[in-house]
Amino acid sequence: MLLLAAINLPVIAVVINVLRQLLLPRDPSLPPEVFHWLPFVGSAASYGNDPMSFFFQCREKYGDVFTFILLGRRVTVALGPKGNNFILGGKSTTFNAEDAYTHLTTPVFGKDVVYDVPNEVFMEQKRFVKVGLSMDNLKAYVGMIEEEVENFLNHDGQFLTYQIGDINEWGQFDVSKVLAEITILTASRTLQGREVREGLDKTFAQLYTDLDGGFTPINFMFPNLPLESYRKRDRAQAKMSKYYTDIIEKRRQNPNHEDEHDMIAALMSQKYKDGRPLRDHEIAHILIALLMAGQHTSSATGSWIVLHLANNPEVAEALYQEQVKHFMGPDGKFRSMTYDELRELPVLDSVIRETLRRHPPIHSIMRKVRDDVPVPATLAAPASGKNRDRTYVIPKGHFVLASPLVSQVDPKTWRDPLKWDPYRWSDPEGVAAQAYNEYYDEKGEKVDYGFGAVSKGTDSPYQPFGAGRHRCIGEQFAYLQLGTIVATLIRKLELRMEQPMPGHNYHTMITMPTLPCKVVYRRRAFD
Structure with a gap:
């Protein structure tokens, strides 16, 4: 019965x-x-x-x-x-x-930051972060990122095999894995600080993995399940928070001017409107938030860029020739880029914009x-x-x-909306350029939500970094990071795709390519 x-x-x-x-x-x-x-x-x-x-x-x-x-x-x-x-x-x-x-x-991030505080406090915290993303800091980051990518290619096991010998020999790498590693290396070298970069060992990697395991759709839908992954998340959050607060305490005891370009230094000098300085645990939790949010979005976008370049060798070649034109010397070697030069590369810019249009990291807000x-x-x-x-x-x-995703692939707005076509951004009168100008609106109305005047961009069909008061404050850094990583990779490697283009994995918080996610490569002749 x-x-x-x-x-x-x-x-x-x-x-x-x-x-x-x-x-x-x-x-x-x-x-x-x-x-x-x-x-x-x-x-x-x-x-x-x-x-x-x-x-x-x-x-x-x-x-x-x-x-x-x-x-x-x-x-x-x-x-x-x-x-x-x-x-x-x-x-x-x-x-x-x-x-x-x-x-x-x-x-995941910790108490007293981001969505754990009233909106007006979060807006102040975004203003603090903006101080750390000053133009001087951004300019200093380009060389650091370029160096990190080159070091990775020269020392990572899967690339060493084909570093010396026949340049016609092709290797293979897992795009999502490589871009995730490069993204965390470059972010830690720049935003996170010298101590974090030097401390990137297996222990830190495991903490990050356990913390990342608590940032999934199941955690969003069911926040309090009695699962081991939830307990690992909580333990990792406490340990990583202490890791950062220990760094902050040591800096207070031993001030060091070499640290002035990172986010820790910027946050340690900030005060709320009522005069209260940021507490150490707030700084630590903001740094965790920056690490988690930036790592997911940039590694996802970087992965999609590399996959599309491998699948479209003519675009990859145009991107390479742009690097040759602007940065290769008579000795056949590339010189370092500057921040201002990076912003003036139309092929690279179009590749990044088109990838963000076709694969926005977040499909639902x-x-x-x-x-x-x-x-x-x-x-x-x-x-x-x-x-x-x-x-x-x-x-x-x-x-x-x-859903920015719907707006960015809507056939009512875009020609061949599902096609990855960087050249759609070359027409100054085209839909893409108009959408981009509406999103950034340099000469138009600005709104200050508490972290500086920005174009709210909510009317544009192109919103890769969100819009309004919760628009991502790190978009300038993201462009810089992605641009430098991609430019350095394309200088060093020829890329090809030997499998169908991966689909979208919507089962993660950030939209990643489905697995397997591999491309083949060979070293450039001069490398």
């Missing part, structure tokens, strides 16, 4: 859920709800496996605004530039990021709704085009979701 009940109850639950959606009258003020078979689970599988296809299919049926069930959460999606502007340009008192993300970020909020009628118009004066209301307690 009990067995029969156990079998029947789930079936009854599914039937009731379906009948509720088909037969019960809906509140016309609410956005349409995506049909789903399983209660509580909702559309989790469709969304989690392929969010891009899920969003486009739902838009076709329901319009740009709809609600879907995600493991018990009601998530209202607003698509397109208007939807991004509505959510990312909305007030933090209405669409709140802390409520949406603190259960994921606080156990969520907020939690603190008060009932009406949806503008122009955004709420249903797919059928009827009732264009309809206004929906998103209730308090819902989540809202914006």
Whole structure:
């Protein structure tokens, strides 16, 4: 009897859920709800496996605004530039990021930073970070990054085999693994500080791995599971926090001017508006946040760039010839780049922009709704085009979701949107250039959310670093880091792809290539 009940109850639950959606009258003020078979689970599988296809299919049926069930959460999606502007340009008192993300970020980053503090405090912390990303520091970082990449290629085992001997001999490397290692090496050498770079041993790597294991979709959806990975995360966070605070304490005891270009030095000199200096554990936790966030996004984007260059050798050759033109001397050797020169390389710039368009690191940006909020009628118009004066209301307690991914591959905006084509950025009057100018808007309206005036960029169909008050403050460093890494790699290596281009792995917080993820290479003749 009990067995029969156990079998029947789930079936009854599914039937009731379906009948509720088909037969019960809906509140016309609410956005349409995506049909789903399983209660509580909702559309989790469709969304989690392929969010891009899920969003486009739902838009076709329901319009740009709809609600879907995600493991018990009601998530209202607003698509397109208007939807991004509505959510990312909305007030933090209405669409709140802390409520949406603190259960994921606080156990990893630590207390009293980022989403574990009120929004106005987080904006001050972003201002502190901006001090560490000064122009003088950025200029100093280019040579450091270039040196780290060259050292990696000259000392890593998988590249040593083909360093000496027949230049026609081809090797192979795992793109995701190599770019992850290069990214953490270059970030630690520049932003994180001399002591962190010198301490990058197996112990630190294991701490990072354990901490990274707590930064996954399952941690976002279920923050308090009694799993060993959660316990490893917590132990690693405590140890890494102490690792940084020990460095800070030693610096206070022994000031050293050689450290002036890193983020630790910048943060140690900052004070909140009320005059209170940053506490050591706050500095440590900001550094952890920078390490985790920057590592994922830059290594993912770098991986996609290398894969596309291997798959498009004509673009890789154009990128190489750009380096030859600007930096190769009569002796056949490359000289070091400068920050200003790096910004004036159109092929390299287009490769980075196009990769960020086609593969934005984050496909969904969520907020939690603190008060009932009406949806503008122009955004709420249903797919059928009827009732264009309809206004929906998103209730308090819902989540809202914006998707830069949809805007960046929308055929309504982009020609051949799924094609990786860096040359689309060469037309100064084209859609890509207009979207880029709208995103950065150097001469247009600026908004100061508390960390300096920026273009909010919420109207642009191109938003690789987010938009509004939570726009990534590290985008200048990311461009510099990616540009220097890619330029150095392309100087040293010819790349080819011997497998189909990998797809997207949407099961990670940052969209990575699916495995296997390998390219073949050979050393340049002069190397």
